[in-house]
Amino acid sequence: MRFLQGYFVMLSRRSVIMGALVASASFPTVARAQNPPAGRTEGNAAGRTILELQRRNIQVNGKPASVYGIRQPDGTFGVTTDVGKPFRVRVENKIDKPSLIHWHGLTSPWQQDGVPGVSGPPIPPGGTADYDFPLRFGGTFWMHSHQGLQEQLLMAAPLIIRDQRDRPDQQEIVVMLADFSFTPPDQIFAELKKSGSEAPPVAQPVPRAGPPPIAKKASMAGMAAPGAAAKPDLNDVKYDAFLANDRALADPEVIKVEPGARVLMRIINSSSMSAYHIDLGPLEGELTAVDGFAVTPVRGRNFPIAVAQRLDIRLAIPRAPASHPVLAVLEGDSKQTGVILAAGNAPVARIPELAKMPSSALTLDLERRLRAVRPLTPRKADRVHTINLTGDMAKYLWSLNNVAWTPNVPPLPISNGERVELVMVNQTGMPHPMHLHGHEFQVVEIDGKRFPGAVRDTVLVPPGRRVVIAFDANNPGLWAFHCHLLYHLGAGMFTPLKYV
Ligand SMILES: [Cu+2]
Numbered sequence: 001m002r003f004l005q006g007y008f009v010m011l012s013r014r015s016v017i018m019g020a021l022v023a024s025a026s027f028p029t030v031a032r033a034q035n036p037p038a039g040r041t042e043g044n045a046a047g048r049t050i051l052e053l054q055r056r057n058i059q060v061n062g063k064p065a066s067v068y069g070i071r072q073p074d075g076t077f078g079v080t081t082d083v084g085k086p087f088r089v090r091v092e093n094k095i096d097k098p099s100l101i102h103w104h105g106l107t108s109p110w111q112q113d114g115v116p117g118v119s120g121p122p123i124p125p126g127g128t129a130d131y132d133f134p135l136r137f138g139g140t141f142w143m144h145s146h147q148g149l150q151e152q153l154l155m156a157a158p159l160i161i162r163d164q165r166d167r168p169d170q171q172e173i174v175v176m177l178a179d180f181s182f183t184p185p186d187q188i189f190a191e192l193k194k195s196g197s198e199a200p201p202v203a204q205p206v207p208r209a210g211p212p213p214i215a216k217k218a219s220m221a222g223m224a225a226p227g228a229a230a231k232p233d234l235n236d237v238k239y240d241a242f243l244a245n246d247r248a249l250a251d252p253e254v255i256k257v258e259p260g261a262r263v264l265m266r267i268i269n270s271s272s273m274s275a276y277h278i279d280l281g282p283l284e285g286e287l288t289a290v291d292g293f294a295v296t297p298v299r300g301r302n303f304p305i306a307v308a309q310r311l312d313i314r315l316a317i318p319r320a321p322a323s324h325p326v327l328a329v330l331e332g333d334s335k336q337t338g339v340i341l342a343a344g345n346a347p348v349a350r351i352p353e354l355a356k357m358p359s360s361a362l363t364l365d366l367e368r369r370l371r372a373v374r375p376l377t378p379r380k381a382d383r384v385h386t387i388n389l390t391g392d393m394a395k396y397l398w399s400l401n402n403v404a405w406t407p408n409v410p411p412l413p414i415s416n417g418e419r420v421e422l423v424m425v426n427q428t429g430m431p432h433p434m435h436l437h438g439h440e441f442q443v444v445e446i447d448g449k450r451f452p453g454a455v456r457d458t459v460l461v462p463p464g465r466r467v468v469i470a471f472d473a474n475n476p477g478l479w480a481f482h483c484h485l486l487y488h489l490g491a492g493m494f495t496p497l498k499y500v
Helices: 002-024 185-195 216-224 365-369 486-491
Strands: 049-060 063-071 079-082 086-093 101-104 128-134 139-145 156-162 170-180 241-244 254-257 262-269 276-279 285-290 293-300 302-305 310-316 322-330 336-343 383-392 397-400 412-414 419-426 432-436 441-446 458-461 466-472 478-483 494-499
Touching (some): 049 079, 063 156, 079 086, 156 170, 156 262, 170 336, 276 336, 302 310, 365 441, 383 412, 397 486, 419 458, 432 466, 458 466
Parallel strands (some): 079 156, 170 262, 241 336
Antiparallel strands (some): 049 063, 170 241, 276 322, 419 466, 432 458, 432 478, 441 466, 478 494
């Protein structure tokens, strides 16, 4: 834990500097009153949605678990709002630790982005922070703590922005996926660093010792693609449960739907470390958006979702009464979670927590096929940064261009008005879901092939792959760019981008 503590000591030193910047900026977001008395906060909460950061108890496999949550005073998780309205929120920190919430996928002013030590200081226990910025676009987003390892304890919630795509004749169902362990997150991290990984430092066709096995068919499929690396190293953390809306499949959420109804599934992968294949069973779905942004619809029964990504999937519920499981199968494994859609008076069958077959590792097969409904204007890049995804598996050190981030690492420079491309080359044996803050980007190249791919905020870069994203630098400030696997982020797989 020494390394982790050192990391946060440096973070908090940086907070002091960044805090001074925040104070002088036009959006002074974090109330600087330390531990204000109950009932008294800086400014006026009128017209703001209150979000409380709370401790709460859930049951996992029949055992009580103390986790975090982000809820409104009436118990609503997260926020549902409309495009065009301002995002006016007050966050009240009611836990006994500092915290700060990131609005994942939104393009707020940088001081309101919620990354401790980059956007501003964390909110102390008992403190509050106010947010107010316009919502430029709608879609399925989410919010989560960017402080320490709080995300592993479910400090996350949906952030849904309705827009013209939402139809009154359609039932919306939000599914938050999470990985859960009874082991405290700092202990998980310490054990990862102690034991390292069994995998080789670079992607090689070396059989991996121990579970989970990867389906032979899947790795063959992976091998068939040009330049493909062999079996990736997956699922380093052995979780106790996988949750959909806080519940495992032993006691899943059963959601009533009308026979013949149209349903929009908003699936949010809020897991710290786990990617899934969404399995619709016999139902065919229509994927209409990724990370909130519309794509040319793709029909299918199985869709991959990496950590931090979202899928909007439309379903037409058959007229005959039946129950329809919507499952998420862990990649490279057979563990699964999910919810049950119950249409009419049909019995709800118990779904086993293991799928019949282990699934494959996630690939970029779908990513390659995705096409943004509103792509970026074609334009030559003014600036290109090549970012090698690097790591030392044995020591569980993760880095960008072989540098594990500290506040002394200079940010990557970009300038207002530029078209920027980030070339990500994964030199490790693990897949990394890479997330850019404050800007939506477009996937424009995979392994040397240009194409006008999806607009989104998180893209998977599997082992040995090269993925290029493009974005318009139109939101000046200091922004985080990082791997969204929580313990990779904690180890330093992170860099800021700074407008210069
Ligand atoms: Cu990573």
